Amino acid sequence: MARPAVTLDNYDDVYRYYLDHRQNLLSARIAYAALSARFRPRVHYADGARERLQALLASGTRLIVVANHLTDRDQYTLAATAWQTPLRSVIGRTRVLAKDELFTDPRLRRAIDLMGSIPVFRSQNHGLRAVADAGRRMMDVSAQRLQRGDVLAIFPEGTCNDGDPRRIQRLNTGVGHIAVKARKLGAPPALLALGIAYGPDPSVRGSADVYVGDPVLELPTTPMDITRAVAEQLQAAVDDVRAVR
Template sequence: MVRPEVTLENYEDVYRFYLDHRQNRFLARAAYAALSARYRPQIRYADGARAQLQELLRSGTRLIVVANHLTDRDQYTLAATAWRTPLRSAIGRTRVLAKDELFADPKMRRAIDMMGSIPVFRGKDHGLRAVADAGRAMMDVAAERLHRGDVLAIFPEGTCNDGDPARVQQINSGVGHIAVKARKLGSEPALLGLGISYHPDRPADVFVARPVADLPTTPMNITRTVATELQAAVDEAIATRPARQRTPSR
């Protein structure tokens, strides 16, 4: 299938393409491994979270991963984290929502397509009315990919946090709508919160929360759950620890 130009005017062709797009899994794993070696995030788990995450992935439970958004390198930290956690098993079938401007440069697009990205046309860039139809199409595609068995990764704040990195910004309701749409398709997605904290003199700390397997029924209540879970994960990520030890991979 020919890759369509990623523009708002062309959104129907864009989402028709990303409904079925598959990256080369071997290349994706190699890229994730390289990012892990470069960024080396230090992973810490909530009690029982690692085992619970392994079981959810093993059982085929649909998984929505949410992380706070601090810098333009968050996607690399997220990929490196995936390699160092049980999420490694989902590399090659993980979809990451990414702003449409990242798809403009052909070289960058090849890279993020290989990582499994799906473009998002943001209201802050194009206007809320202009992106309404494209937004609904994006959520339909994300829900369908989730229902088919892909892991879905989202930065639900929608934009980098230029204020207080310790406080999660307002969460966009799209994550709640995607979860409800996936449920209507017959899936019961679980939620995994990842808190990221950066430091000037050492690798990022990432806290893996306990997955939430029983989500509320409405988009608004799911969005509130995301906000609560993500803030708790961020609190843990930035908490001072007396000893920082590398956790086992996977």
């Protein structure tokens, strides 16, 4: 299938394409390695988290990775972190939810397609009613990618935190709905929370610290309760990353 234009009125073709899209694995690994060399985040782990994450990935357990959202550089920090952690083993099988405007520029789109991104049409850009059907389709595709064995990475706050970086913003419930849909497909996901913190100038190379929390293997049963659990784990990771800086 040819790459469709990423526009809201074309969402059905968009998600049909990203249901099956696979990036070139070698090119993706080169890109992730380059981002790691460029951004050089300092990675910290909860006690035993590295080993548990490694075992979880080796077992084929489905995984949703969530991170707090501070700047437009966060996706690069996340990619660099993946290269430095056991998540390196799932490069090429990781899907990252990304706002639809990033897919407008052809050059940028090639780059984020290489990173395994799936577009999200956000209500703050298009209106809640306008994005409702597209949002449901995006969640269905995300759950199906998990069922097929992919890892899903999400910034569940949905927008950059321009307020207090010590406190996460209210989370969208999409992460909870995706987890429930994946469970119904026979692929209950585990959860991994990453806390990101920057120095005074986030643009400075090596200014990021990332804290890898302990994976959570069993999530609640409803979208709302899952979202609350995600918020608790993400806030704990943010607290921990700020404590180690």
